[in-house]
Amino acid sequence: MPDGRGKYRRLIGIQLRISLLTAMQYRWDFLAQGLMQLLWMALSVMPLYIAYKARAVAQGSSLTATDIGGWGFYPATMVFATFYLLKAALDGAINPSLIGVVDHIRKGTLDFVLLKPADAQFLVSTAKFELWHVIDGLAAAVLVGVASQRFSHSGAPVGAFSASAILASLLLLLCGALLLYAVWLLVVCAAFYVVRIDNLSYLFTSVFDFARWPRGVFRGALHVVFTYVLPLVVMTSFPVDALLGRLRPQEALWALVLTGLLLLLSRWTFRRALANYTSASS
Amino acid sequence: MAGLKAYPTLLRIGFAEAIAYRAELLVWMLTTTMPLVSMALWSSAAAGQRLGPEQMGQAELVGYFTLTLLVRLITSSWVLWQLTEEIRSGTLAQRLLRPIHPLVSYTAEQLAALPLRGAIVLPLALGLLYFFARGQITSDPWLWLCFVLALPGAWAINFLSMALIGLLAFYVDSTLGLFYAWIGVYTLMSGYMVPMSLMPAWMAKLAALLPFRYMLETPVRMLLGWPLVGGAKDTLTGRAEAFWSLGIEYGYVVVLLVGVALLWRAGLRRYAAFGG
Numbered sequence: 212m213p214d215g216r217g218k219y220r221r222l223i224g225i226q227l228r229i230s231l232l233t234a235m236q237y238r239w240d241f242l243a244q245g246l247m248q249l250l251w252m253a254l255s256v257m258p259l260y261i262a263y264k265a266r267a268v269a270q271g272s273s274l275t276a277t278d279i280g281g282w283g284f285y286p287a288t289m290v291f292a293t294f295y296l297l298k299a300a301l302d303g304a305i306n307p308s309l310i311g312v313v314d315h316i317r318k319g320t321l322d323f324v325l326l327k328p329a330d331a332q333f334l335v336s337t338a339k340f341e342l343w344h345v346i347d348g349l350a351a352a353v354l355v356g357v358a359s360q361r362f363s364h365s366g367a368p369v370g371a372f373s374a375s376a377i378l379a380s381l382l383l384l385l386c387g388a389l390l391l392y393a394v395w396l397l398v399v400c401a402a403f404y405v406v407r408i409d410n411l412s413y414l415f416t417s418v419f420d421f422a423r424w425p426r427g428v429f430r431g432a433l434h435v436v437f438t439y440v441l442p443l444v445v446m447t448s449f450p451v452d453a454l455l456g457r458l459r460p461q462e463a464l465w466a467l468v469l470t471g472l473l474l475l476l477s478r479w480t481f482r483r484a485l486a487n488y489t490s491a492s493s
Numbered sequence: 494m495a496g497l498k499a500y501p502t503l504l505r506i507g508f509a510e511a512i513a514y515r516a517e518l519l520v521w522m523l524t525t526t527m528p529l530v531s532m533a534l535w536s537s538a539a540a541g542q543r544l545g546p547e548q549m550g551q552a553e554l555v556g557y558f559t560l561t562l563l564v565r566l567i568t569s570s571w572v573l574w575q576l577t578e579e580i581r582s583g584t585l586a587q588r589l590l591r592p593i594h595p596l597v598s599y600t601a602e603q604l605a606a607l608p609l610r611g612a613i614v615l616p617l618a619l620g621l622l623y624f625f626a627r628g629q630i631t632s633d634p635w636l637w638l639c640f641v642l643a644l645p646g647a648w649a650i651n652f653l654s655m656a657l658i659g660l661l662a663f664y665v666d667s668t669l670g671l672f673y674a675w676i677g678v679y680t681l682m683s684g685y686m687v688p689m690s691l692m693p694a695w696m697a698k699l700a701a702l703l704p705f706r707y708m709l710e711t712p713v714r715m716l717l718g719w720p721l722v723g724g725a726k727d728t729l730t731g732r733a734e735a736f737w738s739l740g741i742e743y744g745y746v747v748v749l750l751v752g753v754a755l756l757w758r759a760g761l762r763r764y765a766a767f768g769g
Contacts, residue, residue: 254677
């Protein structure tokens with residue numbers, strides 16, 4: 212048996228292949244689910260458009276000239292698309308696996324996972340992928356691209372879309388995904404202590420819905436909470452700010468530090484929870 | 494009728510269940526964040542401006558979405574999940590054995606949770622209304638009456654439309670996809686994310702024709718003293734409009750009731766329980 216990194220690379224390959232096989236087995240479902248996600252995305256971008264339009268009419272200006280909370284229409288659309296990109300990652304890669312943990316704990320089958328000769332957190336985090344979310348993830352990426360392109364033609368600020376800005380933005384996007392994972396893992400750890408938390412997943416998803424608007428929309432206490440406590444703004448607005456070259460260095464630093472901290476905290480909590488775990492079956 | 498006599502008992506059981514799963518109920522209610530998400534966007538969009546034909550400012554929009562949250566919390570139901578799951582797993586067979594219509598027993602379960610829901614919603618409601626929407630609520634007693642009368646209708650449309658979609662489980666394996674499509678249209682057309690007066694003209698026209706507004710925006714507008722979309726506040730024509738929409742609302746309830754009854758009879762005939 213190969214050791215170290217090789218083992219984990221092989222394991223994740225196997226998990227992905229199984230998920231792919233499952234997806235191919237239900238290929239009509241795959242397409243239908245994907246289409247449904249696209250429809251949802253189209254429906255939920257409507258309020259953003261309508262709000263900008265209504266404000267533009269009230270101000271007597273145009274859609275692209277107006278702003279809400281300091282954010283123009285195209286940057287706001289980029290945040291919205293980033294939100295859907297992360298949502299695709301959440302629904303496709305993070306959520307399905309970690310929901311499985313809750314089931315394992317309730318039925319007592321987590322023992323079988325713990326017996327396997329690999330890291331338990333790795334095993335439960337990669338147990339299942341719902342691959343149709345590739346469809347909406349791609350659509351969201353295309354939307355980021357289109358909005359960026361439109362924005363760069365209608366007077367983007369200096370420094371936007373430079374190579375370093377794109378690099379920083381990608382890095383922050385990765386931070387966003389990792390943050391989402393870490394917060395999710397913390398939520399799942401609650402399952403070790405309270406038995407029924409399947410609806411906690413719904414709760415988390417509905418709170419995550421706030422991340423769809425640019426951060427200018429949140430003022431006062433809400434902005435502080437979404438930056439420092441529940442970092443929704445860090446996940447979706449920071450990458451766009453970075454892409455537009457207007458993210459302050461200390462903010463980028465905060466995103467990196469926070470990601471590191473939350474990853475460590477979630478790992479530590481998971482291990483503690485495992486240590487206190489008394490199996491339901493034996 | 495045996496069914497009617499059993500109803501109070503069913504309500505008691507339902508209430509006990511709601512108490513037993515109180516934490517779950519609370520979490521379910523907390524998942525209704527969408528009105529607050531919409532409020533964040535719209536109150537920023539209205540900063541220093543007045544939007545639409547009704548000249549809605551920040552205060553009006555905050556009031557609107559506060560009431561949206563409350564009406565949604567009071568009138569929502571989960572019969573669809575229950576129904577599809579019981580049809581699929583075959584546990585519906587047990588309900589069929591009882592001398593009471595399964596749909597009636599579902600209503601008992603849903604209604605029995607209302608006192609507890611109310612106990613959670615009411616302090617929240619009063620707090621939100623006091624702090625955010627004090628000046629927005631109408632003082633017209635007729636509109637208050639209309640609002641109170643509109644709530645059971647909104648609940649019924651919600652329950653019956655869910656039951657209608659759930660009953661399709663007699664014919665197809667999974668109705669959830671269809672339901673999500675329905676919810677998608679609902680969020681856009683009921684005033685959940687965008688007030689009707691701020692929608693583009695074609696969308697507002699469509700929303701006026703569909704039943705979704707009666708589940709949410711119509712009661713909300715009554716309490717705001719603004720039943721007429723695009724009109725002024727607290728007017729006599731507004732009051733007439735409120736009576737008129739109550740009529741349409743209950744018309745929809747009757748239509749849905751007939752639809753559910755027909756589908757129930759047709760579906761049950763072809764239902765072969767999977768064990769259970």
